[in-house]
Amino acid sequence: MLLTTIYSSNLGNLLLSCISLAVIFFFLNRLASISKWFFSSPWHQSPLSLLKRRARAWAFLFRGTAIIEEEYTKADGNPFFVEVPENRYLIVSSWKHVKEIDSAPEHVLSLQGAAKELLQPKHTMSKFNWMDKRGAEGVPLIRTLRVMLTSHLPEVLPDIRRSLNVLMDDTFESLSTKDGKTVTAKLYPMVIKGIAYSNALAFFGEEFAKNEKFMKAGMDFIEQTLLIAEILRLLPKTLSEPVGRFLSSKLNSSQVLFETLLPVAQQRVDERERAKLGQKVPQHKDCIQWTMESAPKATPWSAERIVYELIALWFGSVHITSTTACFAIHDLCLHLEYIEPLRKEIESTGWEAFTQSGGKSFPLLDSFMKESARLTPVESVSTRRMALEPFHLSDGSGIVQPGEWICTAARGMMMDSSVFANPNEFQGFRFVDPLVLEKLDSNTDTLSQQNGGDSVKTNFTDIADWQLWGTGRCACPGRYYAAAVMKTMLGLFVTKYDMKLTDPDAVRYFSWRTFIYPFPGTKVTLSRR
Ligand code: HEM
Structure with a gap:
């Protein structure tokens, strides 16, 4: 039929034929995937049970977090499968299995393969089609974030704090107030704007952060x-x-990012070449420069390749940091008894000591953020890996086939009573060193001494007892930056305002697949102190 129509050159018919073919392909594809699930599953008995399973797989889109929680409870510590419309995940929750995932080579279990399926970069990130295997072209971004950005924190944090301060004041001034002191603001838009601005400043410099487009x-x-x-x-x-192709031509914000970053990256590449000839070139301290310099010397990256990496970094850094920070601010409003001790900590320690510690100090706030993310994690699963080859857990309790995912039950594990006493209770200072807590009510000077300095240990960025940041060699390299910028934002909220949720009973978030997303309309009432 399609061929006949092409020959008769009738465009309307051609379109109709394409649509009919697409519909036929769609149903064939669904049929193929249903039969695949049916025959690959150990519990393929009746058409009714098959239908139930497929209905639950589709329900995963809206009830993913709840479904994982139900299966986690039933599994009692053992690995379990969850079906989603287009795939199947094996979810583990013992630390022994987590280590096995971490030890698997990249050509067997791939973080990048899972991220590629999750984000569809070919159509969302300016046609940048990632390799399935992480590190195939080096991992310069990891060094850029873990080493360079982290050590640059004492330099960049004061600028971030000043900018956030101005942004908050501007938002406050732009809203109507009855008494000159109190406003009602939509929280999430304020948070994402602040995080995006901080990231642009820290990664690319002020010129980008001030570029409205x-x-x-x-x-x-x-x-x-x-x-x-x-x-x-x-x-x-x-x-x-x-x-x-159609969607990316209509929703083309990544193209704007690409076109704005490219000339600067090209300039840096040119400077790199000039430096090789012994010419004097300007020095830069930002993620564009560090990524370029950390790329393999034998195969230096082009300007385009650097920009693709930075666009991926932008997504990874803005989305999860702003949602996590937003839930932490909800928690500040829901647990007002923590506000005074947090203020005392920040005001007695001072921003100077915070900056010098590279964002590690403020142990009370650190603990509060950890407790908030433990009880309201944005993601229910972590350590996602796509199998590129079959992978067996060593005790035979689970196997994943190529294309399937294995991941950890991050949310469930954070509620494990053998690790966290009374796991359902919000205890904002659960992770604080008892010595620091003792000082809290008495001597603020001692508290501030404990809080400053380089040796301050942060529990929030730790990866040993929870899965917020993933696992081992792949654990989030941006976590020190993320923690520092979140502390700065929360610290400013706490010290500038008295705050509460305008409607504390309103639903604050919705669930989609494995993650929860704050409602952008949730409002906070802020009163200037
Ligand atoms: C609250 C904020 C954040 C959370 C909860 C978070 C969490 C995670 C998790 C769970 C992973 C996967 C680790 C694994 O599978 O083992 C990851 C990877 C990554 N994160 Fe973050 N992240 C956050 C913020 C950031 C920020 C601000 C940056 C950049 C500055 C960043 C950059 C990255 C990168 C580049 C990777 C990939 C690492 C690799 O390929 O090895 N993240 N993050």
Whole structure:
């Protein structure tokens, strides 16, 4: 039929034929995937149970966090499978299994393979189609973040704090107030704007942070990536390519990011070449420069390649940091008894000591943020890996086939009573060294001495007892930066305002697949102190 129509050159018919073919492909694809699930599953008995399983797989989109929680409880510490519309995940929760995932080579279990399926970079990130295997072209971004950005924190934190302060004041001034002192503000837009601005400042410099077109595209990019990736994941492969091309031509914020970053990256590449000839070139301290310098010497990266990496970094750093910070501010409003001790800590320690410690100090705030993320983690699973080859857990309790995912039950593990006493209770200072707590009510000077200095240990960025940051060699390299910037934002909220949720009983978030997302309309009432 399609061929006949092409020969008769009738465009309307051609379109109709394409649509009919697409629909047929769609149903064939669904049928193929249903039969795949049916025959690969150990519990394929009746059509009714098959239908139930597929209904639950689709319900995962809306009830993912609840479904994982139900299966986690039933599994009683053992690995369990969860079906999603387009795939199947094996979810583990023992630390022994977590270590096995971490030890598996990248060609067997791939973080990048899972991230690629999750974010569909070919259509969401300016046609940047990642390799399945992480590190195939080096891992310069990891060094950039873990080493360079982290050690640069004492230099950049004061600028971030000043900018956040101004942004908060501007938002406050822009809202109407009855008594000149109190306003009602939508929290999430305020938080994402602050985090995006801080990230632009820290990663690329002030020029980018002040570029309104770049910043708007940077924030739109987060929602557009989530939206396009979701649509493409649910479509059969045959449709995802044309639909992806169509969507990325309409929702093109990544293109704005690309076009703004490219000339600067190109300039840096030119300088790199001039430096090789012995010419004097300017010095730069930002993620563009560090990524370029950390790329393999034998195969230096092009300007385009550097920019692709930075666009991926932008998504990873803005989305999860702003949602996590937003939930921590909800918790400050829900547990007002913590506000005074936190203020006391910040005011007695001072921002100077915080800056010198590279954002590690403020142990009370550190603990509060950890408790908030433990009880309201944005992601229910962590340590996602896609199997590129079959992978068996050593005790035979689970196997994943190529294309399937294995991950950890992050949320469930954070509620494990053998690790966290009374896990359902919000105890904001649960992770504070008892010595620091003792000093809290008495001597603020001693508290401030304990809080400053380089040797301060932070529990929030620790990876030993929880899964917020993932696992081992792949654990989030941006966590020191994320913790420092979140502390700065929360610290400013606490010291500038008395605050509460405007409607404490309103639903604050919704669930999609494995993550929860704060409602952008949730309001806070802020009163200037
Ligand atoms: C609260 C904020 C954040 C959370 C909860 C978080 C969490 C995570 C998790 C769970 C992973 C995967 C680790 C694994 O699978 O083992 C990850 C990876 C990563 N994160 Fe973060 N992250 C946050 C903020 C950031 C920020 C601000 C940056 C950049 C400055 C960043 C950069 C990255 C990168 C580049 C990776 C990939 C690491 C790799 O390929 O080895 N993250 N993050």
